[in-house]
Amino acid sequence: MTVRSRRRLHGAALLGVLATVLLAAAPPSEEQSPTERARPTVARCVLDGVVDSGSGDYLADCVARAETEGHVALLVRLDTPGGSLEATRIIVRAFLASRVPVLVWVGPSGAHAGSAGVFITLASNVAAMAPGTNIGAAHPVVGIGGQDPEVAGGKQLARKVENDAVAFVESIARQRGRNAEWAASAVRDSASIPADKARELRVVEHVAASEAEFLAWADGRRVEVAGGDAVRLATADARLVELAPNLSQRAVHALAHPSVVYLLFLVAALGLVVELSHPGAIAPGLIGLVALVLALVASSALPVRTGALVLLLVGCALIVAELFVTSGLLGAAGVVLLTLGGVFLVDRFDPGWFVDRSFHLSWAWVVPTTVALAGAAAYVAYRGAQTRRLPQQGGDAGLVGEQGTALDSVSPEHGEVFVHGERWRATSPAPIRPGAPVVVRRVEGLTLFVDEVKT
Incomplete structure (x- = not known):
């Protein structure tokens, strides 16, 4: 055997050893049996919380992935108070244009498909609700106290918004063969019904206590998907494949809530107070700055008042100014402005949003959090003032009096x-x-x- 041949043999042996080591170190793969691979798969997505740009992109992406990956259906678990009308339109368009059957299950018990959730549920091919859930109240009412569009924006604007929403929801219901009359009443009269009544009125097709029960019931049903094709569902023994949102969609959805925006403003104010009272700490100032940027980004994805944002920013500035003035008046004024900014943060009437009455910041949440911030800021300011009154301990001035x-x-x-x-x-x-x-x-x-x- 030549030297070159021996080198090749040694090289092949080395590669074999490396391959063996890598295979041993790699996590065990989830090998599926031929029977498991033969089972149909159903993609599963979850919409929990406000319908915003993040969740809208997520569900539209779920439809595209379900089609690309060859799943027999897409199952969406729904629990929402409503949200952005534009994000709702994105979801509805994706459902109606899907070549994969879309199944919506409103659950678990205690969940609801409120406001914009009505449009999403009606846009599915097959819909079911868990016992103890409800659907409806899609009248364009948003903000503190659930102010009516007619009160907030005048009769003409109210009629325009309402008629547009009614036409939208009726067209969805008719295309899916559901009760268009009830759908219109959900918008015009804020009608809301429980699961059993929804099935009776042909708003949904079934009442199922679990997703598995829903899939077993839906098995064998024929539905019409985009393009007019009729598809027979094979979901009884299907394997669920979870489709998770990406990082961007998850971040936008997590930030899109008034309480999160308000809390971020409070954290920003406290972080800046701590940094300015203890210069050089760096971490509090950095945290405060990041919280302020996130608060501004999150507020751009919500129906918020510009005036309320100004109140929050001025309130933060006054609390910071209290460190240098120590009069007590600026700090008290800052607390009042933060409280008012939180209460009026959500726009009373925004025609681009359909949410129920729970989507707002209540006094019961705003006041305690603001008082807690004020107490923390006052303590930091007091300790900072005490430190400034102490004699200098270092340098030439620190020797005087020693x-x-x-x-x-x-x-x-x-x-x-x-x-x-x-x-x-x-x-x-x-x-x-x-x-x-x-x-x-x-x-x-x-x-x-x-x-x-x-x-």
């Missing part, structure tokens, strides 16, 4: 003293004997001007 001992005779021309653990050159207008106690009156360079302490 007492020591004369190491030898101190005269107006020369002398040495022991002060603050160090030997210093010193002078005194009156002679001081060695060993006498002295006090520093002035410092010039490396020379201390001292007086004898009379006992």
Whole structure:
């Protein structure tokens, strides 16, 4: 065997060893049996919370992925108070244009498909609700106290918004063969019904206590998907494949809530107060700055009042200014502005949003959190003021007033003293004997001007 051949053999052996090591170190793959691979798969997505741009993109992406990956259906678990009308339209368009059957299950018990959730449920091919759930109240009412569009924006604007929403929901219901009359009443009269009534009125097709029960019931049903094709559902023994949102969709959805926006403003204010009262700490200031940026980003995805944002920003500025003035008035004014900004944060009437009455910041949440912030900021300001009143402990100014001992005779021309653990050159207008106690009156360079302490 030649040298080159031996080298090739050794190289092949080395590659074999490396491959064996890598295979052993790699996590075990989830090998599926032929029977498991033969089972149909159903993609599963969850819409929990407000319908915003993040969740809208997520569900539209779920439809596209279900089609691309060849799943037999897409199952959406729904629990929402409503949300952005534009995000709702994105979801509805994706459902209606889907070539994969879309199944919506409103659950678990206690969940609801409120406001914009009505449009999403009606847009599905097959819909079911868990016992103890409800659907409806899709009238365009938003904000604090659930103010009606007619009160907030006038009759003409109210009629325009309402008619547009009614036409939208009726077209969805008719296309899916559901009760268009009830759908219109959900918008015009804020009609809301429980699961059993929804099935009776042909708003949904079934009442199922679980997703598995819903899929078993839906098995064998024929539905019409985009393009007019009829598809028979094969969901009884299907394997669920979870489709998770990406990081961007998850972040937008997590931030899109008034309480999160308000809390971020409070964290920003407290972080800046701590940083300015303790310069150089860095971490509190950085946290406050990041919280402020996130609050502004999140507020752009919500129906918020510009005036409320201004109140929050001015309130934060006044609390920070209190550190330098320490009058108490600026801090109190900042707390009041933060409270008002939180209460009026959600727009009373925004035609781009369909949410139920729970979507707002209540006094019961705003007041305690603001008081807690005010207490923390007041404590930080008080401790900062105490620190500023203390005498300087370092540098030349820190030596003034310090007492020591004369190491030898101190005269107006020369002398040495022991002060603050160090030997210093010193002078005194009156002679001081060695060993006498002295006090520093002035410092010039490396020379201390001292007086004898009379006992």
